[in-house]
Amino acid sequence: CSAMRSFFLAFLISGPLSGQLAQGGAQVKISDMPFPVANAQQLSQIVWTMLGTTTKETVYCVSEAPVSQLRFVCVDCFQKNITDMVNVLSGAQDLTRSAGFPTVALRNVAVNTNWTGTTIMCQAALNGGTIDSAPAVIDVRYLKQPHVVDASGQGPVLIANQGYRFYVECIRGGDGLCQQSARRKTLRCAVQSHPPATVFRWLKNGVITSGNGADITIGTEMIGQSIQCSANNGLFSDNDMPTSQAVQIDPYSAARLIQDNFQTMQSAAPFQAGNRIDMNQQINLGCQVEGSPRPLVFWKLSKSNGQVADAACAQGFDGQYQEVPLDQRTQSALANNLVRLNAVCSLRITNYSFSGQYWCSACSYVSQGTPECSPSLDSPGPSVLSVQVQGPPMQSDTAPSVEKSPNSETAIVTVHYCAEPPPKPPRDVIFAVDQNELQIGQSWQNFRFEGTTQNNTLPNCYLARLHISPVTDADQSRQMVLKVQNTYGSKHIAVTLGALLGGGSASSNSFPGWLLALILLIAAGLLSFVVVVFCVRRNLLCFNKVKSASPYDDKRKANLNVHQTYVEEAPRPLYQPSGQPVECPLDYESAVQVAYCESRMSSV
Structure with a gap:
């Protein structure tokens, strides 16, 4: 140990x-x-x-x-x-x-x-x-080069041929000057370093203005000035600290909505009573906005389920804008260098997803990242355009589905459709299985039409449910169609039961019996053909080309008890002593002698 x-x-x-x-x-x-x-x-x-x-x-x-x-x-x-x-x-x-x-x-x-x-x-x-x-x-x-960012970590806006810009709010008084009561802005000196930076400096127009601090708060006093920051973690001398790019500070007047055309549109064609509008109609939403710097407009849609999405039109930097002439602006707007724009959203109503509430948001990018907007991008303001699309039934973007438990013999097929006005049961919504029509509550064999319910997540859309009990192999080959109609038209939605019930795979349960029998018959024929070819090539069974000796020859051969041999060297006589030709052997074992005799006789 x-x-x-x-x-x-x-x-x-x-x-x-x-x-x-x-x-x-x-x-x-x-x-x-x-x-x-x-x-x-x-x-x-x-x-x-x-x-x-x-x-x-x-x-x-x-x-x-x-x-x-x-x-x-x-x-x-x-x-x-x-x-x-x-x-x-x-x-x-x-x-x-x-x-x-x-x-x-x-x-x-x-x-x-x-x-x-x-x-x-x-x-x-x-x-x-x-x-x-x-x-x-x-x-x-x-220590990498520092950058000036705002309190949320967003960098300045880069304007072509003008450099980087940060904005501070400017609320002008009667004298045209920015009031001190406007919101102040916090800027931060962001730097990546190891070890962490401990020394910071802020520069106004290249001159040091403050000492050791990573943040600085500015207001209207910095409008028209440039600002930079320096940082150090001990790797550089005080006179050689890395410095950020210069950022220009400009006044910012919050973008706001001046007016829109929503009420005017709802009281004229193609809108009908109850904010209804027919399918395939063209409408142009308009908003007038004002702000500095140049505002942008985003068009939003709030659906019936509360979901907020972008409207299906050009917006933001790609939007349709027209600047309001100077003679149509107020004196205060001209004095504050405010930009006033007319923005348009052109919508072509092609389906029921256009239903909902529309609004426009006036926005300004005062830093990188999310813009500042009024009203909010997430919820509509006081002025909205309500749109209720109506037209013929359409197939929903949601594909048909099936609910089937692994060990269950029943299945529920769900088909989605959209229509406004809604179809009226029982005659407007029908399931057809192999051309056998089922209204709500009716059954045919193992199929039963349970009913329809409204889709809570999609406007003007519904669900039709067909119950199958028990599920059989033959159901996968049945032809099923959902027939929907309203006052504007009709729609037939085909449903592939084979893909829903069988998962789209060709299993043995869904394989047609006649096709299986045909394949087996072809396989048997090919096998027989191969056997015949093999026997012919091998001279087997009944395909032997040389006949066996006759029973008579066998008996004669047995009685004589003669064992004939073939000697290559011995000459064979062509004639008997009587002068008659030698009779060639006829038995199988003397086949070679026959050939020999024939060859000798032909040579003579």
């Missing part, structure tokens, strides 16, 4: 020293100076400082003869999913010839900021094995 304890103690002590003493006393070290290995200091942490795109520090791996093939290796890159370090480490420069001892160096390394915390070591080859240095942990220190 004491010997075992001594062995483990020696292992634990010698383990960390494996990179410094191994195989004949050879050492390998990672150092920041190109000293001989005996004088080099092993680094436990490698600090790489990024000034630009590369580091300013050089890291060395040193050893001593007779080792060779020094190289840096990453210990945990695979676990940390770091893939770009391998190429950098393999590009270490060999300085052995100039240093006089085994040395490689990493210079001007293009490091990645996510390398912090990664472990590397140096390896050397000796006598067919490797020697490892002690591990060293990488610490990448950097």
Whole structure:
């Protein structure tokens, strides 16, 4: 036991020293100076400082003869999913010839900021094995260029040929000047760095205005001025701190809705009583908005289920706008440099999804990200246009579906359709199964039309349910159609039961019996043909080409008890002593003699 304890103690002590003493006393070290290995200091942490795109520090791996093939290796890159370090480490420069001892160096390394915390070591080859240095942990220190953002982290607006802009609210008084009561704006100096930045400076038109603080609050006093920020985490001198791009501060008058044409439209054609409008009609929604900077208009639709979606027309930067002439603007608007626009949303009513409440929002982008809008983009304001589409029945975007439990013999097929006015049962909604029409509550064989219900998520849409009990294999090949009609027209919606009940797969249950019988018949015919060809080629069974000897010949041969042989060398007489030709054998075993006789006679 004491010997075992001594062995483990020696292992634990010698383990960390494996990179410094191994195989004949050879050492390998990672150092920041190109000293001989005996004088080099092993680094436990490698600090790489990024000034630009590369580091300013050089890291060395040193050893001593007779080792060779020094190289840096990453210990945990695979676990940390770091893939770009391998190429950098393999590009270490060999300085052995100039240093006089085994040395490689990493210079001007293009490091990645996510390398912090990664472990590397140096390896050397000796006598067919490797020697490892002690591990060293990488610490990448950097500070990227700062940026000015707002309190929500959004950057300024970039205007073509004018640069970056932030806006502060300006409410002008009777004298045309911005009042101090307007909302103030908080800006932040955002910077990516390691270690974190601790020193910040704000500059107004290039001149330092405040000291150590990441945030600054500005108001109308900064209108027309430019603002920048600087940050430092100890990597730079006070006179060389990285500085952000300049951002211009401009006045901002919140975009607002002046008027719309909603009430006028609802009181004229093509609208009917109750905000109803027929299918395939064209309507143009109009809104007049005002604001500074130039406002934008977004058109929204609130459906009957509460869902809010974009209206099906051009909007935002792609919208249809016409600027109001100067002579039609108020003096206050001209004095405040407000921009007034007429915006149009052209809608072609093509289906029932156009039903709902429409409104327009006047918006301004005062920073990147979501614009500031009035009324909100999420809920309508006091003025809306209600649209109730009416027309012939249509198939819903929702495909037919089936409800079927794994161990159940029943199924419920649901078919979706839309119509306004709604079809009136029982004659306006009919299921036809193999041309057998079923009204609500009626049955045919194992099919029963349960009824219809309104879809709570889609306007003017309904669900028709057909109950099948029990489900049989024959049901998958039946032809089923939902017939719907109202005062505007009718629609036949075909339903593929095979895809719904069988999952769209060709299973044995849905395979036609006649087709299976035809395939088996063809297979039997092919098998018979193959057997016949085989027998013919092999001379088997009844397809043997050479006839057997007759019973008479067999008896004669047995009575004579003669065993005829064929001798190649013996000449065969053509004539008997009486002068008569020799009769050629007729039995099977003398077939060769027949051929021989015929050939001799023909030659004579």
